[in-house]
Every structure is written in C-alpha cells, then in structure tokens.
Amino acid sequence: xxxxxxxxxxxxxxxxxxxxxxxxxxxxxxxxxxxxxxxxxxxxxxxxxxxxxxxxxxxxxxxxxxxxxxxxxxxxxxxxxxxxxxxxxxxxxxxxxxxxxxxxxxxxxxxxxxxxxxxxxxxxxxxxxxxxxxxxxxxxxxxxxxxxxxxxxxxxxxxxxxxxxxxxxxxxxxxxxxxxxxxxxxxxxxxxxxxxxxxxxxxxxxxxxxxxxxxxxxxxxxxxxxxxxxxxxxxxxxxxxxxxxxxxxxxxxxxxxxxxxxxxxxxxxxxxxxxxxxxxxxx
Amino acid sequence: xxxxxxxxxxxxxxxxxxxxxxxxxxxxxxxxxxxxxxxxxxxxxxxxxxxxxxxxxxxxxxxxxxxxxxxxxxxxxxxxxxxxxxxxxxxxxxxxxxxxxxxxxxxxxxxxxxxxxxxxxxxxxxxxxxxxxxxxxxxxxxxxxxxxxxxxxxxxxxxxxxxxxxxxxxxxxxxxxxxxxxxxxxxxxxxxxxxxxxxxxxxxxxxxxxxxxxxxxxxxxxxxxxxxxxxxxxxxxxxxxxxxxxxxxxxxxxxxxxxxxxxxxxxxxxxxxxxxxxxxxxxxxxxxxxxxxxxxxxx
Numbered sequence: 001x002x003x004x005x006x007x008x009x010x011x012x013x014x015x016x017x018x019x020x021x022x023x024x025x026x027x028x029x030x031x032x033x034x035x036x037x038x039x040x041x042x043x044x045x046x047x048x049x050x051x052x053x054x055x056x057x058x059x060x061x062x063x064x065x066x067x068x069x070x071x072x073x074x075x076x077x078x079x080x081x082x083x084x085x086x087x088x089x090x091x092x093x094x095x096x097x098x099x100x101x102x103x104x105x106x107x108x109x110x111x112x113x114x115x116x117x118x119x120x121x122x123x124x125x126x127x128x129x130x131x132x133x134x135x136x137x138x139x140x141x142x143x144x145x146x147x148x149x150x151x152x153x154x155x156x157x158x159x160x161x162x163x164x165x166x167x168x169x170x171x172x173x174x175x176x177x178x179x180x181x182x183x184x185x186x187x188x189x190x191x192x193x194x195x196x197x198x199x200x201x202x203x204x205x206x207x208x209x210x211x212x213x214x215x216x217x218x219x220x221x222x223x224x225x226x227x228x229x230x231x232x233x234x235x236x237x238x239x240x241x242x243x244x245x246x247x248x249x250x251x252x253x254x255x256x257x258x259x260x261x262x263x264x265x266x267x268x269x270x271x272x273x274x275x276x277x278x279x280x281x282x283x
Numbered sequence: 284x285x286x287x288x289x290x291x292x293x294x295x296x297x298x299x300x301x302x303x304x305x306x307x308x309x310x311x312x313x314x315x316x317x318x319x320x321x322x323x324x325x326x327x328x329x330x331x332x333x334x335x336x337x338x339x340x341x342x343x344x345x346x347x348x349x350x351x352x353x354x355x356x357x358x359x360x361x362x363x364x365x366x367x368x369x370x371x372x373x374x375x376x377x378x379x380x381x382x383x384x385x386x387x388x389x390x391x392x393x394x395x396x397x398x399x400x401x402x403x404x405x406x407x408x409x410x411x412x413x414x415x416x417x418x419x420x421x422x423x424x425x426x427x428x429x430x431x432x433x434x435x436x437x438x439x440x441x442x443x444x445x446x447x448x449x450x451x452x453x454x455x456x457x458x459x460x461x462x463x464x465x466x467x468x469x470x471x472x473x474x475x476x477x478x479x480x481x482x483x484x485x486x487x488x489x490x491x492x493x494x495x496x497x498x499x500x501x502x503x504x505x506x507x508x509x510x511x512x513x514x515x516x517x518x519x520x521x522x523x524x525x526x527x528x529x530x531x532x533x534x535x536x537x538x539x540x541x542x543x544x545x546x547x548x549x550x551x552x553x554x555x556x557x558x559x560x561x562x563x564x565x566x567x568x569x570x571x572x573x574x575x576x577x578x579x580x581x582x
Contacts, residue, residue: 203553203557
C-alpha cells in the first residue's frame with residue numbers, strides 16, 4: 001500500500017512537471033535563427049559532374065533514356081547535398097556566375113537531373129532557365145523538370161513573367177517565352193490566373209489607351225475633378241502588347257482572339273466558362 | 284537423550300522444511316501480485332503519458348513540421364502526414380511557424396499555410412494569422428499562398444482583417460493590403476468597398492436670377508413645327524463640396540490600378556465590367572437606345 005502511494009505521488013509530480021514544461025515552451029517554440037553557411041565550389045567539382053553526366057555516350061536506339069540510368073539516380077541524390085553545384089551549371093556561358101563549359105547538352109541534362117531530384121531549391125533556377133535560356137531544348141527540359149517538382153509556385157512565377165507590366169525590363173520576347181513555358185507546363189490554372197488579372201486590366205477601359213479611355217470617370221461639382229480636366233496622359237506611342245500585357249499573354253497562351261470584342265472581359269469569361277472543361281494547350 | 288536429539292533434529296528438519304517455503308519466489312510474487320500490477324500500471328501509464336506529452340510537445344511538433352518545406356519530397360510527405368495525425372495540436376504550432384519571430388524559410392512557411400488551409404474550419408486566431416501573413420510576410424510567395432488559402436476557404440474574418448489593413452495609416456501597409464485584396468479577388472470585398480464610398484455633399488448658394496440674352500434651348504414646339512427659343516432664367520451658383528475624398532476610393536484605386544474618381548457610379552460601372560455583368564454589347568445597346576432627352580443631357 002505504501003509503495004502504491006509512493007508511485008501515485010511520483011506520477012502526479014511527473015505530470016505536474018510535464019505540464020509546467022509545456023507551459024514554458026509555448027513562448028519559445030522552434031530554434032533560434034542561425035547563419036547559413038556559404039559553400040565555395042571549385043572548377044574541378046563542376047568538371048567532375050560534367051564528366052559523370054556522360055554527354056559523349058551515344059544512346060542506343062530503343063535504350064532507356066539517360067535520366068533513368070543508375071548514374072542519373074546517383075547524381076540526383078547528390079543534388080540534395082549540394083544543389084548549387086548543379087543549378088550553376090544551368091546558367092548559360094557568358095552570364096554572371098556561369099561555368100564556361102556548361103553547353104546546351106550539359107544544361108539540358110542538369111535540368112533533367114534537377115527535375116528527377118524534385119528538390120525545391122532548384123525551382124527558381126529552373127524557372128529562370130525555362131524563360132531566359134537561349135536554347136529551346138534547354139527551355140523545354142527545364143519546363144519538364146518544373147512539372148516534376150509539382151509545385152504551384154513555379155506556375156505562378158511563370159505567370160508573373162508572362163504578364164509583367166514593366167515593358168522595358170520584361171520585353172515582349174521575354175513575356176512570349178514565359179507564355180511558351182506555360183503552354184508546355186500545361187496547367188489550366190495558369191489560364192484562370194491570367195483571366196483574373198485580365199478582369200482588372202480590361203474593366204472600365206485603359207487610361208493609357210487613347211482609343212479605350214476610362215469609362216464613367218466622375219468630374220464636375222462634387223467630384224475630385226471639379227474643373228473637368230482631362231485625365232489622359234500624352235500618347236506614349238506604346239504597342240498593343242505593352243498597353244495590354246495581360247491580354248497579349250492570354251492570346252499567346254490560349255491561341256484565342258476575338259477580333260472585335262477582345263478587349264471585352266465578358267467575352268473572355270464566357271469563352272472560358274464554356275471551354276475550361278475540355279481546354280487543351282496547343283503545341 | 285537420543286529421543287531428544289531426534290526430536291531436535293526433527294525440529295531442525297521441520298525448520299529446514301519451512302525455510303524453502305518462505306524463500307519460494309513464486310509464492311512471494313503471488314502474494315505481491317496486486318502491488319506489481321499497480322507498479323506496472325503506473326509505469327506504463329507514466330511511459331504512455333510521457334510519450335504522448337513528448338509527441339504533443341510544441342518543440343517536437345515544430346521540428347517535425349519544419350520538414351513541410353524540406354527540399355526532399357519524402358520529408359515533405361512525412362511532415363504532411365504528421366500534421367494530419369496531430370490535427371488539434373498542429374494548428375497552434377503552424378501559427379507559431381508563421382510568426383515573424385521565427386526564422387523559418389520560405390517553403391516551410393508556404394507548407395504551414397497550405398497545412399492550415401487543409402484543416403478547415405479556421406479558428407479566429409488562425410484567420411487573423413492568415414490575414415497578417417497575406418499582408419505582412421516578408422516572402423512574396425508566402426503572401427500569395429496565404430491569399431490563395433483565404434480565397435479557397437472564403438474566410439470572411441480573414442478578408443475583413445485584410446480590409447482593415449487597407450485603411451491603415453502606413454501607406455506601405457495599405458499597398459500590401461491592396462495587393463492582397465487583388466490576389467484574393469473576392470467580389471464581396473470589392474462590392475463592400477464601393478458601397479462604402481460616401482456621396483459627396485454640396486452646398487449651393489444661388490444669386491438673384493438674371494434674364495438671359497440668349498435662349499437656353501431652341502425646340503421645335505412652335506406652330507407647324509417651328510423652332511422656338513426657350514429662355515430660362517440663369518442663376519449663378521457658389522457652393523462648397525465636402526466628402527470628396529474617402530479611404531474607400533483610395534483603397535479601390537490601389538486595388539484596381541485605375542482612378543474612376545470619388546463618385547460611386549464610376550466604380551459601380553467598373554465593378555460590373557469586372558465581374559462580367561456588362562460587356563461591349565450591353566454598352567453599345569445602351570448607347571444606341573438612349574432617349575432623346577438623355578442624349579441632350581437633360582435632367
């Protein structure tokens with residue numbers, strides 16, 4: 001009986017101690033912020049990776065692609081240890097921080113490796129290469145790799161590039177390349193996302209477009225434009241693609257164009273409500 | 284004597300016989316069985332309670348959930364599983380992970396927001412935290428993910444909180460809230476903002492009416508359709524307009540990226556076009572079927 005009492009008391013004390021500990025922990029959940037270490041990568045490391053990528057190996061007809069080989073599996077495991085070693089090989093020669101021997105075959109295989117590894121740290125480099133790489137085969141490999149990552153952030157970043165309003169920084173070729181990447185990515189969510197932005201761009205007119213001025217702007221007594229001064233800026237001589245970046249991206253992405261009513265959001269909305277179920281991106 | 288010795292030996296034999304009885308472990312365990320049961324019960328209870336407390340310890344959960352943003356997909360899946368298993372204990376830890384004091388990385392925060400969105404309904408605190416994250420988080424993708432979660436859940440409390448941030452004194456917070464509202468794209472929030480626009484009040488002081496030198500209108504109301512001049516008295520008006528600007532129009536301008544002025548009518552037109560209620564065909568039909576009175580801009 002005495003032993004039972006002792007055990008019961010010890011259990012109660014243990015319970016009280018744990019509860020007290022839990023209360024204290026409410027205010028210090030998680031680790032303290034640390035300093036991330038930076039790694040220096042030597043040229044020999046890059047050379048070793050390029051050698052293992054076995055670019056020179058001629059694939060036999062009917063053989064499995066290199067991405068499914070054991071060497072690729074070993075390399076993709078290495079991606080998790082040091083992703084920067086591989087992401088820097090994605091940068092085309094001549095660009096900042098590029099390795100001079102990363103030609104298009106190397107970049108395409110590195111993109112495939114990064115996709116196979118499904119490492120999230122490769123997302124931003126893959127998005128950049130999917131849009132900016134000068135070689136179409138590399139851009140395609142990057143988009144395929146992005147699909148393997150299964151991360152919606154990739155689609156959003158591509159949409160951001162496709163509908164960028166800064167027409168000086170993101171020229172039409174860049175935005176068109178992003179649209180191509182989105183088409184290859186093949187996510188209908190991109191169309192819905194652009195459609196949402198299109199509603200803001202088209203509704204009520206465009207203050208920069210002389211032919212499609214804002215509609216229903218208040219002026220006169222009681223308004224904030226009592227004198228009725230015109231609010232249109234001078235004609236900036238902008239092209240249609242720069243005046244309507246979202247509309248241009250939508251047309252490029254879907255291949256659709258409504259000649260007369262293309263600046264009418266209702267037309268786009270009705271089209272999407274009919275086509276969304278069976279919509280397929282054109283190659 | 285011999286008998287005595289015999290009896291003594293018998294006694295000692297009997298004692299020796301008794302001794303093993305006392306030292307028999309089976310019998311002792313049998314006698315102490317209830318004590319052992321209680322011992323083992325408390326032992327197992329302590330162990331189980333300790334394990335459960337350890338498993339629901341916020342620090343332990345925090346370390347497990349940190350893998351929500353792990354680069355390796357296997358770790359991410361395992362962390363998602365652990366969130367699903369510890370549902371009720373998981374929410375406070377996920378909210379703590381979104382705290383600005385935590386040095387969690389971008390994808391961990393994105394994972395935490397997704398985990399919150401996957402466990403509706405949100406608590407009041409969770410809704411407020413999502414709204415805060417949608418406006419204030421230092422990573423743009425985390426803000427966007429929080430907006431996507433709010434849109435997916437259609438959480439009124441979170442939208443109300445984002446709207447509240449839109450009326451903050453700090454212009455940067457207003458801009459961030461406008462960006463979040465545009466990302467959430469909830470028509471109810473936009474309609475509420477338009478409804479909040481005050482109608483400006485205008486005071487007018489009229490002077491004495493003057494007889495005009497020129498007719499105000501020339502209308503075909505004479506005999507045989509002759510055009511007759513209509514002279515109306517003209518009155519000079521001076522007045523003061525108030526309620527011209529409002530925080531609602533300021534926020535709407537930031538959200539829409541366009542300036543339709545301070546009167547509700549312009550914003551209502553914009554809203555109807557934005558939701559696809561009015562298109563080019565409706566606008567043209569309205570323009571073509573206006574009455575003569577309306578074309579002349581008569582009141």
